Amino acid sequence: MRRPIERIAKERIVTRPTIARPDGRVASDRLTGYSSRNGSAKADQRGGKVTQFSSIPSAVEAIGRGEVVIVVDAEDRENEGDFICSAEKATTENVNFLIKGGGIPCLAILPDVCERLKLHPVVDQNTTPLGTAYVTPIDHRTSKTGITAEERARTIREAVSPSSAAADFVKPGHVLPLVAKEGGVLRRAGHTEASVDLARMAGLTPAGVLCEVLNERGERATRDELIAIAARHRLAIISIEELIAYRRLSEKLVQRVAEADLPTRFGPFRIAVYSVKYELQEPIVLVMGDPAASPSPPLVRMHSSCFTGDLIASLRCDCGDQLRMALERIGTEGQGVLVYLPQEGRGIGLTGKIRAYALQDDGLDTVEANHALGYKADMRDYGIGIQILKDLGLTRIRLLTNNRKKVDALFNARGFGLDVVDQIPLCPAPNAHNAQYLATKRAKLGHLLPESLEGLES
Structure with missing residues (x-):
């Protein structure tokens, strides 16, 4: 009988060096191994124009530093871009930046957080086109009105803290949680899952804050407008499609x-x-x-x-x-x-x-x-x-x-x-x-x- 495949090629376990980030956490060098055909940016040919997207590792590193990134989905899906940052590193400044994005800032969490905080679906039957899983909006109990950027940032940070409990929050509030699918963008190619994935890949609590980007006319920002916004604010911009491809390559x-x-x-x-x-x-x-x-x-x-x-x-x-x-x-x-x-x-x-x-x-x-x-x-x-x-x-x-x-x-x-x-x-x-x-x-x-x-x- 021929040798089993596992004897032919034993799985090699490689101990990778680690890289310290400015915030003191440690990130795997696996992120630095990724390269697209254009180095740190991806050339995206659309309608004769060549637009530059950031690499996935650069976006992950930005999330790890508490920065905001732009994530776009497929043109045949919602065809929108969202501002995204990590929930663990939510601050008055980055939450205020998201609020100015024009959409509704939301908190993306995993089902275990939803269970711990006793959050329930806002409707009995979800009829949204993409099944966006909205649950009970909340404010932290220390909030006054709950509407300010500072109060929302505190609510977000406390919500994803492992030590928080349902009694720490009042309902309804001004932070709208969304429940992400386990498995992230490999299960559902949405911004909710992308925000959780990016935080997890940065070594942070797997939870994110996201807000759809509107243009000055109050409409969804186009691809070209999103690229211009990213350049103006020096933000990393990536696509969910590329995030999926990266995860399929880099994770076992x-x-x-x-x-x-x-x-x-x-x-x-x-x-x-x-x-x-x-x-x-x-x-x-x-x-x-x-x-x-x-x-x-x-x-x-x-x-x-x-x-x-x-x-x-x-x-x-x-x-x-x-x-x-x-x-x-x-x-x-x-x-x-x-x-x-x-x-x-x-x-x-x-x-x-x-x-x-x-x-x-x-x-x-x-x-x-x-x-x-x-x-x-x-x-x-x-x-x-x-x-x-x-x-x-x-x-x-x-x-x-x-x-x-x-x-x-x-x-x-x-x-x-x-x-x-x-x-x-x-x-x-x-x-x-x-x-x-x-x-x-x-x-x-x-x-x-x-x-x-x-x-x-x-």
């Missing part, structure tokens, strides 16, 4: 739950199934040989599930062909890894993919069909796949893919100890049914595919 979210030997027509593999914290998915990995001990970087394929292509040999895509070609390449070399991720239809699910097929039958291409259904061209995320590679002990790999996005995702993981040293395309022969699909992937998604596809289009 996967756990191996089952494994066995798996003989295949391509050679003997060891198969393992993983569970993912906060998510109902079971990614799979196939390991041949001992890739972690290889003197040369092993072959790796990061494959997204495709029921139609992988299982029933659909001719509309090249997924099944790429899967088989990857396994053949690994089998020929005698070692390598294939990670199988449940990301059907470039992340839109089987139902969404079949609906997209119907739109393609009416003349749209694969990217246009996604957009018509309200999806991005590619919704996949490779953070969990990267975590699995790290769990296997890999540090340098050769990636089997035509997709530059995968290479970019793994390039950004270099700060976490994973480096792509080569990209090896997989180019199955096109057919009359998938030639237009492949041409669109080459033209619009940047895939490395042959130029001679159009002649095969049906």
